Amino acid sequence: MGLKCRFHWLSRFWFRRCSLPKRTFLVALTCVVYLCFTMPNVDFPLQNRTGEKLGVRSVLPKEDVLVPTRSNVVYITLKSKRLKPANIRGTIRPKLRSKARRITHEHQESTNGKGPHAQRDPNQPDSGSKRADPPESSIRIYSRTAPPWLSAQDVATMRALAGAKVVRVHAQDTSRPLLILEEELQNRTHLCRGPCGLVHGPVDSVEVFAFHLDRVLLLNRTLPAVSRKLAFLHDGRPSPVVAWEPSRYPDDSSAVRLTWGEYQRSLKQRCWVKNIAPKPASSCSTIHHYEWSKVALFDFLLQIHNRLDPSCCGFRPRQQDVCYKAGHHLECADQDGIQLANIAHTGRDPRHLVLTVNKGYFDRNEDNLDFRLLEGIKELPEQSVSLLRSGRLREKLLQSLFLDQTYWESRGGRPGIDKLIDVIEKRAKVLLTYANAHGIKAVAMRE
Known part of the structure; x- marks a missing residue:
């Protein structure tokens, strides 16, 4: 007999000789062994292999993907179905009234995306929607x-200077007539009770730029200025009009008279710092020490020399400069005795300066800057220096200057304004380099 027949005969003889419990155990054991060897070859539906219910999306590894052998195939995709968000009562925006919707739409179109106070992009054409502006402003x-560096009073004064009706003109002097706006003279103690503006010549348009630079740097030492066309003055060309207020405009009683030598000695005294009154024998004036730091920074950026350097001792003057024509540059041999000019405080605040003559120069070459304006200065206002270092000076100047449409257009629009800001930015870099080299510190000046 063959091996297979012998094995079969022996297994039947041995199985019959075993008791019932042993035969039951052997049958169960045989079934288990059979299932262990046959189960891997059986194809189960995909829902059993994955252990998931049908309709639940999942991703199988590549080695586990089965070749479909049945008609009821479940397809698995990587793209999930986008569900609509539930409407929650607390998140539903209320309907806007027609007027509120129109204002919101105008606000969104006018901002340039750089903050809540950002102005309309100067490169875009006007939308023609000016809210609450006087017709002629x-x-x-x-x-x-308005931008946060302009106060409500600044904006109100700008609107009045740019659009208020001129009642009469007071011939204060031939070069700078005074415009009396809207209100007639009603009081002998003041020249005008309503808004007034001092008109400069068209070549002094830098007065407008100086006002905005002063506010952007948070110095707040100049008077509001706008550009305006007046048919009866300067042939209707755009001319700067600077606010004139009797309580703030300097006169002989508020003028600060200092020589260069006295000014340098007062800087060493640090007059009025920490509200400490200077000694009677000191060289201190009524002006707070930090005021000179603000003036020096402001005058250097605009290269205004007629305050701290009226004789042009810190640079090479040109033949057309006033100091050269008058021969003042010859006084530089005795620098300590040179009298400073155009320095005054407000009548009601003798510790703070008011800057009223801001004739700056944008055409001064970088190799001929007046560093004499920074001589003796050991601190600069921290908030101004921080802005110069941040790289946001251009952004803020554009937003601020764009408010004055007449000045903006008279300078050639955005390209012309950018050229002016280019000059200021280059001087700001020179100033910061100079301050770093000479140990000038940035100090919080909240006296």
């Missing part, structure tokens, strides 16, 4: 509020 504010 060239001051344009398209957002809900």
